[in-house]
Amino acid sequence: MRIMLVTETFAPAADPGAEAARHITDALITAGHEVLVFTTGPGSDSYRGARVERTRTLFSVTSVRRSAAAFSPDVAQFLTPRAMGAATMRALDGTGIPLVVLDPTPLHPRTGKVLASSAAAARVLSTTGIQARVWRAGVRTDEHHPGLRSADLHDRWAKVGRPEGPLTVVGYVGPVGQPTTKVVRRLGRIAALDGVRLVVLGCGPGTPALKQAGAKIVGEACGLELARSIASLDLLVQPRKQxxxxxxxxxALASDVPVVAFGTGAAAEVITDGRNGLLVGKTSGSGGLIDAVARLAGDRALRGRLAAHGRESVAERTWADAIDELVGYYESCA
Structure with missing residues (x-):
């Protein structure tokens, strides 16, 4: 098939959106499909033989339609569309090109087949009247695996050699909001736990408060640095309820790192409580999350048992499988 892939960011950018777009593009090309990437930002005009068109500051409906007409796609796939994606949807309206939209916001044009990357995301969309099919991404087990664990990095974070003994390294990956948000307050309480070193792989206005609470602020990481950092954690925490x-x-699971999360969000779709992580009940609140982190941080044997089932719990969902399913959606609307 010929697929026009519309993404807000793409390589060489290394944010989560660009990474997801790269994985999807790689898998589509490997499966023998032709891809046109339509994106923003600086970078090469080609990727693995696929043409990459990059919009500049002035968005032109005419240029979008001209590019689409020249490529003649069977379908246009939008990945987590925001401003550019919404504008491109409107530009393609009336062209007859089928649209498949992954994780839109309620403000976007309600057109095409809508997919959600998790059941939790689908539930959020349903509250706004948007019905979405769930499509789950794959995981690159060749890029994320236990073999990337760095003993040196872990030991530095754990402060090995201190008289009281090493700390348990608890990681958080994601943006850091204002210090007054519940997520940052939860992270601050985790950073203050005895015997714990919180490592933050992200940035934002709340990082000074977390640093003051004792957290190690690594900042945004990507590629091999992110993979090695995650693999070097003792456990990962997902502090958002929804x-x-x-x-x-x-x-984290692909790297055999157990996860602590609320059972009310998407994490519950891949975590089985007591098998590859710990899930906190919806009535437990912040205290329940902190208690679960403290429990796992203080029980090395439990961490080992949970870690032993991490990789197997996500390894079966490869990107090849995910793309086969995605192409099935394309074929149903092309």
């Missing part, structure tokens, strides 16, 4: 994304959780 999280809809699963990328960081999947990467």
């Amino acid at each position: 999280d809809t994304g699963l990328a960081a959780v999947r990467k």
Whole structure:
């Protein structure tokens, strides 16, 4: 098939959106499909033989339609569309090109087949009247695996050699909001736990408060640096009650790193409580999350048992499988 892939960011950018777009593009090309990537930002005009068209500051409906007409796609796939994606949807309206939209916001044009990257994301969309089919991404087990664990990095974070003994390294991957948000307050309480070193792989206005609480602020990481950092954790925490994304959780599990999360969000779709992580009940609140982190941080044997089932719990969902399913959606609307 010929697929026009519309994404807000793409390589060489290394944010989560660009990473997901790269994985999907790689898998589509490997499966023998032709891809045109339509994106923003600087970078090459080609990727693995696929043409990459990059919009500039002035968005032109005419240029979008001209590019689409020249490529003649069977379908246009939108990945987590925001401003550029919404504008491109409107530009393609009336062209007859079938649209498949992954994780839109309620403000976007309600057109085409809508997919959600988790059941939790689908539930959120349903509250706004948007019905979405669930499509789950794959995981690159060749890029995220226990072999990337760095003893040196872990020991530095754990402060091995201190008189009281090493700390348990608890990681968080994601943006850091204002210090007054519940998520940052939860992370601050985790950073203050005895025997724990919180490592934050992200940035935002709340990082100074977390640093003051004792957290190690690594900042945004990507590629091999992110993979090695995740693999070097003792456990990962997902502090959002209604999280809809699963990328960081999947990467941790693929690296045999157990996860603590609320059972009310997307994490519950890949975590089985007591098998590859710990889930906190919806009535437990912040205290329940903190208690679960403290419990796992203080029980090395339990961490080992949970870690032993991490990789197997996500390894079966490869990107090849995910793309086969995605192409099935394309074929149903092309």
